[in-house]
Amino acid sequence: MRKWVFGLVAFCLILGGCGVIKEVDEVGEHVPVSKIEIQDSESRFRVQKTAVYFYNEASDTLTAEIRRLVIGQDENPAKAAVEALLVGPNPEGDLLGVAPEGMSLDFIEFSRNIANVYLTYYGGVVEPESKYTLELAIANTVVDILGVTYVCVYYNGVFEGFSGNASAPLEKQAGSISDAWALGSAEYIEVPEETASPEDTQTPLATDIPIEEEPEQIDLEPESNDILTVLYFVSEDGGYILPEVRSITYLGENYIESLIEELKKGPSDLTTMKNLLPPDIELLSPPLIAQDNNRVALNFSELPTLDAFSDEEYVLSYAALIYTITGFMPNIRSIDLSVLGQPITDFDGSVMFADGMQRDDYYGYIGSSAPIYFTDKSSDLLLVVQRSMEQGSTWSARKRVFEILRGPLSGDTASAWPVMPSGVSQDDILSVSTYEDTLFVDVSSNFKDACVGMSAKNEMLLVYSIVNTLTAMDGIIKVQFLVEGEQTDTLAGTICISDPFLKNYGIIK
Numbered sequence: 001m002r003k004w005v006f007g008l009v010a011f012c013l014i015l016g017g018c019g020v021i022k023e024v025d026e027v028g029e030h031v032p033v034s035k036i037e038i039q040d041s042e043s044r045f046r047v048q049k050t051a052v053y054f055y056n057e058a059s060d061t062l063t064a065e066i067r068r069l070v071i072g073q074d075e076n077p078a079k080a081a082v083e084a085l086l087v088g089p090n091p092e093g094d095l096l097g098v099a100p101e102g103m104s105l106d107f108i109e110f111s112r113n114i115a116n117v118y119l120t121y122y123g124g125v126v127e128p129e130s131k132y133t134l135e136l137a138i139a140n141t142v143v144d145i146l147g148v149t150y151v152c153v154y155y156n157g158v159f160e161g162f163s164g165n166a167s168a169p170l171e172k173q174a175g176s177i178s179d180a181w182a183l184g185s186a187e188y189i190e191v192p193e194e195t196a197s198p199e200d201t202q203t204p205l206a207t208d209i210p211i212e213e214e215p216e217q218i219d220l221e222p223e224s225n226d227i228l229t230v231l232y233f234v235s236e237d238g239g240y241i242l243p244e245v246r247s248i249t250y251l252g253e254n255y256i257e258s259l260i261e262e263l264k265k266g267p268s269d270l271t272t273m274k275n276l277l278p279p280d281i282e283l284l285s286p287p288l289i290a291q292d293n294n295r296v297a298l299n300f301s302e303l304p305t306l307d308a309f310s311d312e313e314y315v316l317s318y319a320a321l322i323y324t325i326t327g328f329m330p331n332i333r334s335i336d337l338s339v340l341g342q343p344i345t346d347f348d349g350s351v352m353f354a355d356g357m358q359r360d361d362y363y364g365y366i367g368s369s370a371p372i373y374f375t376d377k378s379s380d381l382l383l384v385v386q387r388s389m390e391q392g393s394t395w396s397a398r399k400r401v402f403e404i405l406r407g408p409l410s411g412d413t414a415s416a417w418p419v420m421p422s423g424v425s426q427d428d429i430l431s432v433s434t435y436e437d438t439l440f441v442d443v444s445s446n447f448k449d450a451c452v453g454m455s456a457k458n459e460m461l462l463v464y465s466i467v468n469t470l471t472a473m474d475g476i477i478k479v480q481f482l483v484e485g486e487q488t489d490t491l492a493g494t495i496c497i498s499d500p501f502l503k504n505y506g507i508i509k
Contacts, residue, residue: 045070046434048077048475052084053140054095055133060176062137064144065089073434074396077474078108078142082117085141098134100126108142109391111368114150114169114230114243115142116327121155128163129181136180139170145474150245152230152327157360158294161330162188166255168228169245187225225250230327231262232320232366233273235388236411238313240367241320242273242388256287256296259324272386272411276317277304284340294333295356296325303339319362326359334358368394371472372403373465373508375417380457381509382419382465385412397439397476398432400469405429419458419465421450430484432470437477438500439470447491448483454492463495464504471503478502 048071051064069080082105088097106118117138126134139151150169152159161167165188173180229248232241244267250258260283267273281302288297305317318337326332334356337344344352353361367388376383385408393399405426408416428447433440451459467479478500482488487498 045072046436046475047071050077050081051141051144052081052089053098053137054085054089055098055137055177056094057096058094060178062133062140062173062177063095064140065093065095071475074392076108076110076146076395078110078115078117078145079105081141081145082108082138085137086119098130098137100124107363109363109366109368110146110148110394111366111391112243112386113148114152114245115146115148116152116154116366117142118154118157131160132162132181132184133177135170136173136177140172143172147474150228150230154359157358158331158333159327159329164330165189166227166250166328166330169230187227223252229259229262230324231259231267232323232327233263233267234276234309234313234316234320235367236270236272236274237388237409238310238316240388240390241316241323241362241365242367242369243323244268244273255329256298256325257283259328263321263324271413272388275306276320278302278306289332291331294331295336296329296332296334297336297338299338299341301340303344304337315362316365318357319365322357322359322362323366364391366391370394370400370403371469372400373419373468374404374408374412375419375458375461375465376509377415377417379509380461382461382468382507383413383415383509384468385416387412395473396432397434397470397473398429400473401429401432401441401466402426404465404469419462421447421454421462423450434476437475438480439473439476439478440480440482441466441470442482442485445484448488451492456492456494459490459492459495460507463491463497463501464507467501468503468508 047068049066049068052067053062053064056063067081067084069077069084071077071080086099086103086105088099089095100121100123102123103119103121106120108118109116135151135153138153142148142151150171152169154160162184167184167188226247226249228245230243230245232243234240235242246262246268248258248262260277260281264275264277264279264281266275281300281304284299284301290296304321305314309317321337322335325335334353335358336356337352368391369386369388371384372387373382373384375381387403387409388411389399389403405420405424407418407420424447428444428450430442430444431440433442451462454462463481466481470476470479480500481491481497483491489498490496
């Protein structure tokens, strides 16, 4: 009876949720477990409805076209959505395409509420306002399907900013495109002073000159501008770089100097990230920007990394610095780093990155994150931690189960406690496979044997730590447990696992 009530409540929560326009109740017909070949399911796809945005000329807005997309087993669902956007809208509809012919998606990075979308395009010139419309359409599409807040778009590996100006990451746009363009122009584009008219430049008559005229007070203070900026820091475990969005006040055009000062302050969340620059580091001279080859030279007072860092963390420091600058400064492709006027050298004395450090030198260093559920020490509930993972691993359901198996890490909250039974390993997770809106978790007989003797409370926490972790993945509604490819009644003798499970909101702290 309790399980029936829980199922009804969870179903209502799903239907009543806000955000992405999806029809999860029509994912597909129910297929009995006996009809599914688990051994062949690693290559399965799932079909997911999502919103893809195009331009509506009649209303001057971006309008969603609902698409049924095929998502690969371990694929970022935003990839299929952006690819559909680049192809264009339904030709029988009234919406207009936003992407020029020949543009393609390279890849998408996803980390901590931010998505970086990398496009490839070598076609003709795209007008700034048309490019901005494309970027907003991408942002709306990615925000809906991933649930992120911010999106940054790169062309051939380079951030071009708002019409060639430093600018904030994109957010979802609901109003008029013309209004959005006007607001962005007012915020980011410096308007040159108006040229004086001929009448203004004529020599005034003596009678027009005031007898006692106070000298005009000239404001020498540079204009300030508050801009949301994506900064990158090293993860607490030293495995990745992670982003943080922060509002920064820029004075004049001292953008890079301000970025360095903000990085010196360190991250706001010291539980998941740590400082990457020494507190006393300084730029010894203004940055030298060569517009002809999209290159900038930075001369530091000391190495832009901490002495306590390992060799791997040294590399991450450079990655965080390069990602921060190239993600905000427009049209910067490479950065030359030097200390006291001397290029940074490798261990053998050779100059590191003779052609300058580039963003694409550090692809793969940015970590993604996924919610992983563990037991809360102080209660009979589950708590969620955001676990940093490799980009490709984030979309793998099996890798998420492996993270539960790893247990809480040093960067996690102290209240987190393992849920997996002792004596099991990754080999005991035989497969985690997608079939439409259901994930099938197939464990070994050794896994089931290791659960024998668990209390009813611990068995429930184990089951729902897996269920809640996997149903956090977009498009996944249910989890079905199998043992050696077969349905079974229970793992430890209390919780019936013969039927699929929905997410249990009531067990989360």
